[in-house]
Amino acid sequence: MPAVRGRLTANAPLAPLVWFKTGGAAEWLFEPADADDLADFLARLDADVPVMALGLGSNLIVRDGGVPGVVVRLGKPFAKVEPVDAVTLRCGGGASGILVSSTARDAGIGGVEFLRSIPGTVGGFVRMNGGAYGREVKDVLVEAEIVLRSGERVVMGNADLGYTYRHSALPEGAVVVSAVFRGEPAEPAAIQGEMDRIASAREASQPLRSKTGGSTFKNPPGEKAWALVDAAGCRGLALGGAQVSEKHTNFLINTGTATSAEIEALGEQVRARVSAKSGIELEWEIQRVGVA
Template sequence: MTTTILPAVRGKLTPHAPLAPLVWFKSGGAADWLFEPKDADDLAAFLRDLDPAVPVMALGLGSNLIVRDGGFPGVVVRLGKAFAKVEVLDATALRCGGGASGILVSSTARDAGVAGMEFLRSIPGTVGGFVRMNGGAYGSEVKDILVEADIVLRSGERRTLAPADLGYTYRHSELPEGAVVVSATFRGRPGDPAAIQAEMDRISASREASQPLRSKTGGSTFKNPDGRKAWQLVDEAGCRGLVLGGAQVSEKHTNFLINTGEATSADLEALGEEVRRRVKEKSGVDLQWEIQRVGVAK
């Protein structure tokens, strides 16, 4: 791809942009282009004028993502500060930019006395990713609080979608390929800030005790099958601590993979596939990836 075919932008456009520093696993190749739009109009105009054959992917905090070692052949859109604002609309609703973190959303909700969003404190990601993946934890999911999401389609067209338009299932939506979530409105319920903070503290302590938060990891690797826990199936298959190259199954929580130092994305993906193979052999369960794997192998 060359600069001559790219539309003019008001934001920042970086060629051959390394993605490893932007994802939690700290592995993977570069994007042909990294686009950080100035605002939603900048993003819409860029996508409208961009060659429709060029792949587009939105990137939040990069927490639930393996970027393959050959990188991403297209444009990666990263929403910066302009998309990281959270606004209180009324007694129970917040409008959240697509680049706002779960910590910011839940803290703003707490300060406004809005309960029901505490679980977002525990999900390492941004609103755009939550909406796309129906992010959830501790018994709640985004579909429970979402009123509507503002998106920019790959064509540059802007739309507002209701939860019914997103076809939500467990950790999945039908958000169109290449679409970018620029904001979402969430609705909770009236609550006491002190009680909300206590629930957030409980969630944080539970995560700290059970998950390898200080490691180069990517969050939950596999979806929980119906009525089962992925970590338990992985453990029963003898995969706790399993190593492949620089990648390891966490000793602390077996549904987490870890980059122990210099793991390639190929190491991480191959380890995940080996875990899937062993679980299938042991229990007959076909584990499904929760972590998104994108780009091309080297």
């Protein structure tokens, strides 16, 4: 491995870093000191070594055999959020949705409250076109700074990212180190009110206190994934320590002893039952990585 200024750890357990609390180790876990450290490392890393970015691990199944190559985790050096002007924020790739929305509130910038409800980091939001409550990242993103797998640093505008529902054209192995979001002027009290409404709605409808991975399947056009799962009789369906949430059927949960293999297999059971019942093929929204 190339020399780094940040932290490079061999055979690093990933289960403590992901919401499901399951899965194997990263062959290498790299926590760069800054964007230059990341760019220099990737430029000198053998081109055949795979690279994957890890945020808060909320929308992720790490398979039990672990992840080959390098997992990049952006820590505190990438967690800053600051206003650029009256309606614009520059956000580090490791900043949480809660930090982004709170900073926006303090600056009187509305329109990004929905990020409060997405359990992840800016880098993940940009990659997956994260969204909730009627808005998504493509509605607010101006541009993002990316470190490509080659180590080259580039700026990609909204149009360059080819956004569709929960998908972008971000190249494989690329890492989002910062993003610029644009909202609109709003009163901090009104922004806080919307954030509180979103937080209450999530608490009432989602199993937030469980070991989960967030929304499991994408909503098919004109349909709600949870309703299709429910109609197929999957509410509470279990496999080993994995279970379809009783509270929200588009969430899988680890009841305490689940393996990643059980969680993924349960998801495939749900997909099969929905297909048999409705003829609709659900697509995974949760990212599944590593070796089984």
